[in-house]
Amino acid sequence: MRLARRQEPDTFEFHKPTPGEQLIHFEHISKAFGPKQVYDDVELDVRAGETLVVMGGSGAGKSVLLKCLIGLLRPDSGRIVFQGRDLTRFSEEQFIRVRRHVAMVFQGAALFDSLTVGENVAYPLREHFPDMAEDEIRRRVAEKLALVNLPDTERLMPSDLSGGMKKRVGLARAIATDAEVILWDEPTTGLDPVTTQSINELINSMKTKLGVTSIVVTHDMVSAFTVGDRLAMLANRRILQVGTREVMLHSTVPEVRAFLDARRVELVPGGAS
Numbered sequence: 001m002r003l004a005r006r007q008e009p010d011t012f013e014f015h016k017p018t019p020g021e022q023l024i025h026f027e028h029i030s031k032a033f034g035p036k037q038v039y040d041d042v043e044l045d046v047r048a049g050e051t052l053v054v055m056g057g058s059g060a061g062k063s064v065l066l067k068c069l070i071g072l073l074r075p076d077s078g079r080i081v082f083q084g085r086d087l088t089r090f091s092e093e094q095f096i097r098v099r100r101h102v103a104m105v106f107q108g109a110a111l112f113d114s115l116t117v118g119e120n121v122a123y124p125l126r127e128h129f130p131d132m133a134e135d136e137i138r139r140r141v142a143e144k145l146a147l148v149n150l151p152d153t154e155r156l157m158p159s160d161l162s163g164g165m166k167k168r169v170g171l172a173r174a175i176a177t178d179a180e181v182i183l184w185d186e187p188t189t190g191l192d193p194v195t196t197q198s199i200n201e202l203i204n205s206m207k208t209k210l211g212v213t214s215i216v217v218t219h220d221m222v223s224a225f226t227v228g229d230r231l232a233m234l235a236n237r238r239i240l241q242v243g244t245r246e247v248m249l250h251s252t253v254p255e256v257r258a259f260l261d262a263r264r265v266e267l268v269p270g271g272a273s
């Protein structure tokens with residue numbers, strides 16, 4: 001049934017994209033907090049099925065970009081176009097529907113401490129699908145926990161978990177609704193190398209097995225160059241350069257060069273592919 005014109009602004013339907021097509025476009029985004037100008041004319045596109053890494057120094061505005069995409073913050077001007085729809089004009093109610101398809105894995109996992117692991121993962125299912133049967137919720141929770149290598153942990157409490165396990169529960173919760181786009185805010189910060197590697201592998205397997213599009217914000221250049229199909233450098237209130245690993249490794253943009261040299265990216269095993 002075709003919706004009446006007056007209802008159109010209240011709907012948000014995700015259409016399965018063709019891999020590689022433009023999915024999201026940040027268009028002339030500006031944002032300030034009081035006197036602090038965080039963005040001035042940010043331009044960035046995200047393609048369906050890719051992992052796009054956003055890198056930049058502390059306070060550059062990487063997390064704010066993700067928060068603008070899911071409506072937790074609003075740009076002052078510009079548009080965020082998602083499959084042809086301008087999200088900056090969306091109401092909170094519409095963003096709730098967007099968040100079914102665009103899930104964020106928050107820095108520090110942000111689990112509910114008073115809920116079991118199982119209830120944490122079930123939370124978005126109960127929120128977005130109030131009519132879903134308990135059996136189906138249990139099945140999906142078990143499936144997602146298995147996917148993040150934490151099978152049979154439903155009854156544990158967050159306080160029983162290590163930092164890496166909490167991150168993985170946060171991921172299971174983010175993917176519970178089968179979101180097509182996942183936003184990762186510092187997914188490997190503070191993790192040991194083995195857990196970091198398992199998170200990198202998860203990001204890659206979300207893409208290869210499920211066709212998920214990811215935006216990853218990270219300080220961790222090993223992770224950035226392991227998971228990123230393209231990398232974007234955010235600095236001086238703008239996206240200064242976007243490119244493949246190879247392009248970025250050989251960047252001649254002074255800010256990008258200085259950022260990468262300071263992190264010795266050339267020494268990253270497998271970094272230059």
Ligand SMILES: Nc1ncnc2c1ncn2[C@@H]1O[C@H](COP(=O)(O)OP(=O)(O)OP(=O)(O)O)[C@@H](O)[C@H]1O
Nearest residue numbers: 033036038056057058059060061062063064065219
């Ligand atoms: N809700 C807010 N209110 C006021 N200022 C904010 C808010 N959120 C972010 N900022 C400011 O915006 C700037 C960018 O923040 P953001 O968290 O995006 O940085 P970041 O690049 O992710 O940094 P980090 O790598 O340290 O997490 C910072 O100066 C921050 O203090």
